[in-house]
Amino acid sequence: MMHFIKIFPILLAIVAVGLIVSCEDENSLNPGNQAPTIPPQSSMIINFDDFPDTSSLSKLDFSQLTNRNWGWAAHNIVFWNSVLTLTFAIPVAAFAESFNHQPVKQPDGSWLWQYSVTQQEPIYTAKLYGKTVAEGVEWKMLITKEGEYTDFEWFTGFSNLPLTEGTWTLNKDPNSPSPFLFIEWHRNVQEETANVKYSLITPTSPADSSFIFYGKTNEVLFNRFYQIYNAENNNLIDINWNYEQYFGRVKDAIYFEDENWHCWDEKLDDQDCSE
Structure with missing residues (x-):
């Protein structure tokens, strides 16, 4: 009896460890037992404020600009920002709120x-x-507005298990419940890099496949970029800038009528790209 009393705590510890390991194994073998982690807000929401001083853009007179290069880049970024903000304010707000619940x-x-x-x-x-599946997590957002629509599927998505990449597909609105915007996102948490691409899905429109592509990089000179593609005139605008010091450059063959970079300095004034 005394022998049993002595070894009882040891047996109890072994059983406890076994239960812990068993629970861990069950969770690892069946990740559905754990709630999936929602992809970061940056997977759906481009931070347009990263681009320097677009708040004053509406006051600029392009015919008088000494910062025409920055102004043209900012104009195109603000245009996309306006379209996306007006079109998807509700689902974006709903997604952002999910992190609080x-x-x-x-x-x-x-x-x-x-x-x-x-x-x-x-x-x-x-x-x-x-819902966790074999290769990642499938997402679905349903939104209800009382008296108008119930459980409208505003977007679906997929993210891989490490949360390093994924996609979203957004329907336009309850009156036009068809895919309108496709989002692809990637990120590297260790290197602090990321990118997200918005592409229009409008098969009956000349704008179909137009996109805006934003990225955060570790490049020393230019550590942010946009690519803006207008499918209607088959034109690609390239924009690079330094997030900390504000200087940057833009390339637009149609607007500038050449294939060259057009630069601006830290004060957003036009600058020769050779300087």
Whole structure:
């Protein structure tokens, strides 16, 4: 009896360790037992504020500009920002709010984040579903506006398990419930680099396949970039700039009527690219 009393704590410890290992193994073998991590906001939302001083763009007179190069780059960025902000304000706000809530596991193995979102006075109900599959997580956002529409599927998506890349597909709105925007995103957390590309899905429009591509890099001289493609006139605009010091350059064969870079300095004034 005394022998048993002495070894009982040891047996208890072994059993406890076994239970812990068993639970860990179960979670690793069946990741559906754990709520998936929502992809970062940057996977859906380009930070247009990264580009220097676009707030004063509406006041500029392009015919009088001494910073025409920066101004043309900013004009194209602000245009896309305006289109995306007006078109997708509701689903973007709903996605951003999801990070403030905890999910509940559903009978089918998916996880549900459910909450309310206020966007310009109306209150919307958002349901974000995430379901772990073999290679990653499938996402779906349903949004309800009382009296107008119920559980409209505003976007779907997929992210890989390490959360280093994924996609989103956004439908235009409840009145036009068809795919309108495709988003591809990548990031490297260790190197602090990332990129996201928005492409229009408008098969009946000349603008189909137009895109804006934003990236954050580790390059010393220019550590941010945009590529803006207009499918209607088959034109690609390249924009590079230094995030910390504001200087940059733009290339647009149609607007500048050449294939050269056109630069601006840290004060956003035009500058010879050889300087």
